[in-house]
Amino acid sequence: MKSLAELSALRDKMRDKIAIREGNSTTRIVVGMATCGIAAGARPVLTAFVDKIAKAGLTDAITVTQTGCIGICQYEPVVEIHEAGKEKVTYVKMTPEKAARVFEEHIQGGKIVAEYTIGDADVKK
């Protein structure tokens, strides 16, 4: 059974790392989590990113945050990728499967998945 004692062990493990962690995060994934985003399926998209980050052991380098409605409800779930020194990339109509691909190709591989971005005509239809 999971217990609070286990959480205490986790704390001790993380204390050692916290010095390295602070201010070290270079990539920020922002998921829209207003009524429109939630209804369109933003929650499993967020979970998919968190799982990928945990599996890849990149919890120090990448943070996942949530935002409210940014006014493009028809394109939800919307995900923005903010990387230091680069322009923001906005992905629209996301799914957990698309999130996995964005994580592997864009965040890890450095190559934007153009067909999922808001600028792509196929996504806008």
Add this chain to the structure above:
Amino acid sequence: MKELSLNILDIVQNSISAGAKNIAITLSEDHKGILTLTVADDGRGMDADEVSNVTNPFYTTRTTREVGLGIPLIKLAAEQTGGTFDIKSAIGKGTTLTAIFDTKHIDCLPVGDITATMTTLIMGAPDVDFTLSHTAPGGNVSLSTRMMRDVLGDISLADVEVIQWVREYLTEQYHNFGGAK
């Protein structure tokens, strides 16, 4: 919304936006299958005028769009089962929302993934204290971020490893849970 847990995720965002420090989410199911959801916060609260407007889909405090569907959607989800919806609020005192569902009704949405709702909420507002209490004749599930915080000290609850712990902690409890899912 496909499941009540998504309605809950959505309306709790209102409590967070209202500056709540403590948010209590309670789901209680009786032996007749009547499920009562309450969300109680200590946010800034609303005056009588605002309370009377919140169920109107064309009322919203936001500026990015002109509709606010969170409250109307959960009200609909409750009323379509023959249940009720109520919201009580006072400026400076916080807001308590109560929705009652008949889980035996064919139009009652499944409760769904409360675990994912809790992890999403904690990640989004790691400084807010959440409590979850889900009780049914067959068992109960609970979580208190205050208790977690006491153990974790200055470590953020939004940390991915902490979130994974919350997920496993609740998943285990739901595994043995006998109520509506």
